[in-house]
Amino acid sequence: MKTESNLDVKAFLADLKGLLKIESTNNEAGMVTSEAPLGTGINDAIDYLLDLGKNFGFKTKNLDGYCGYIEMGEGDEMVAMLNHVDTVAVGGGWTVPPFDLTLQDDKIYGRGAIDNKGPAMVSLYAMKALAETGIPLNKRVRLIIGGDEEGDAWRCMKRYKDTEELPGASFSPDSRFPAIFAEKGMLRICLKKALDSGTNEMTFFSGNQINTVPDYAKAIVDGVTYKSYGKSAHASEPDNGVNAIFRLAQKLKAREIKHPFLELLEVVSLDGFNIRISDEISGALTLNPSIARVDAEEAVLECDIRYPVSVEIKDIEEQIAAAVKPYGFSFEILEELGPLHVDRESALVKSLQKVYREYSGDSSGPMTSGGATYARAFDNAVAFGGRFPGEANMCHQTDEYWSLESMKKNFDIILKALEVLAK
Known part of the structure; x- marks a missing residue:
């Protein structure tokens, strides 16, 4: 597996720290207002990423506090990454501050580190890196940021689909590798x-x-x-x-x-x-x-x-x-x-699998999962990233963490996946 990465780790960690410090617990995210129907914490987390995207030179939009998106590029068609900034409750027994970033032994601790604030930040940095390469793209790339993934109703995705353009293809780095072609x-x-x-x-x-x-x-x-x-x-x-x-x-x-x-x-x-x-x-x-x-x-x-x-x-x-x-x-x-089941021989799955295989050397076929990701909200969408085979699933757990090495690898794979899908 490739180990060198072009991720600007210092800047990335500083930005991720700011996002992890925002308390955006689903159903416990502060005052509910007309501008923040899911709670002020969730709206603040959405705006935090949107502000970063705007600083990177991208188009942004907040959709009434339910969700938002960051977009780059030109073209009639659009591909998307699907992430969320709401988290589950903290619970007891933490040995580090849950609403902060703590780096210990290559592990980045904090509620949302892997589910799903970390992957959302990786996705944004991959967009930034893709834009800086100057590689010509035929499609726009959009990072869709939801605020109600951990809840029962997915009000964020319902709000998005009410008024916004649907992606022609998308993936959610809210699961694991290889590509997930079916979710229970x-x-x-x-x-x-x-x-x-x-x-x-x-x-x-x-x-x-x-x-x-x-x-x-x-x-x-x-x-x-x-x-x-x-x-x-x-x-x-x-x-x-x-x-x-x-x-x-x-x-x-x-x-x-x-x-x-x-x-x-x-x-x-x-x-x-x-x-x-x-x-x-x-x-x-x-x-x-x-x-x-x-x-x-x-x-x-x-x-x-x-x-x-x-x-x-x-x-x-x-x-x-x-x-x-x-x-x-x-x-x-x-x-x-309902379950998600995308043809494992589809162009989307085969393209993502090729990117993963060429980067990792792992020839494993596409997988299935019991998790529920935003891929279910759209046609021609699957989960792809962020845990690698053999990595512990720290989602929803006490002392949630994601390794820095895994983050770097996800950045490289997502960057290449965006290049392939947007061409």
Whole structure:
């Protein structure tokens, strides 16, 4: 793999530090205003990148605080990179300041370092480098910056598509290499039960973000407080984390505490829901119980499910509803997001694969993912970057980081990909 890079590391890190210092947590980004419908922090992060783009000589536009774009070049056609500046919540246990840039042992720490502020800054610097080469291009290049990727509604992309030009081809460096030609479908559900006065009183709290494995859970029973700790991970890869909800449930069960919510958790699994499903294209279905809330009146569990691209979502929903009904829990759909499946032999996938293969020497074919990227929002779009094979997935985790070496390599690959696609 090539190791030399033309990235101006000093300037890049200074600009990235400024972006990481902006607290743009999804649903917790400060005051909501007419100019900042997603919170002032998210609008500030969008404007921060737009101001940098303007200083680099590019055209910019803020779309009502939901999203923005930076554009270079001329031509009737346009290719795009798709990034976001909102982040998941910080959580506990950080050993470095989460809203700052800390460089230690080649690792850049900070919430959003890899998901997705770091790749957004890499994308902008790749545009700058491409413009400075003077290579003639036939298409415009646009960096689309969203502010609601970590939320349920993707209001940012809906706002963009209401009024703006759609790219002819695009990629999102919000996943990994090689190119991701298929992303599993996403289903988010809520299981709920009203509790009567005869129920043993218990409070139970865990999780703040539905797309994250919860790393902390707390319960109070008969005046006694119980706590459990786990390990956070992205909900699309629950086996990489340790779910604190189940840890605490086991602790309460060992003390012979009984409650309808604890009975429900006994069946919250792939086998308990009868949804142990996979296909040859995208692999196995994953289930992540993410948010638990129990008080004297109600018990609620929200779960994140990523399902194979060839599976009918209706079958999954029916199986879960049937599994929880005997326990008195209702089944509600919070969000459905269909799978992405682009022909692995398409010109886009083959072009990106060629760029990656020539740079890295890795001849692996295009991959599938359980993640959900902005590629789903557009036709002829795939995820491409930023983790390399073998690199840890630090998205949504405590002490989130991205290695400086990986950033440099992403810069080189994205720069070449833009040159190829824009020609």
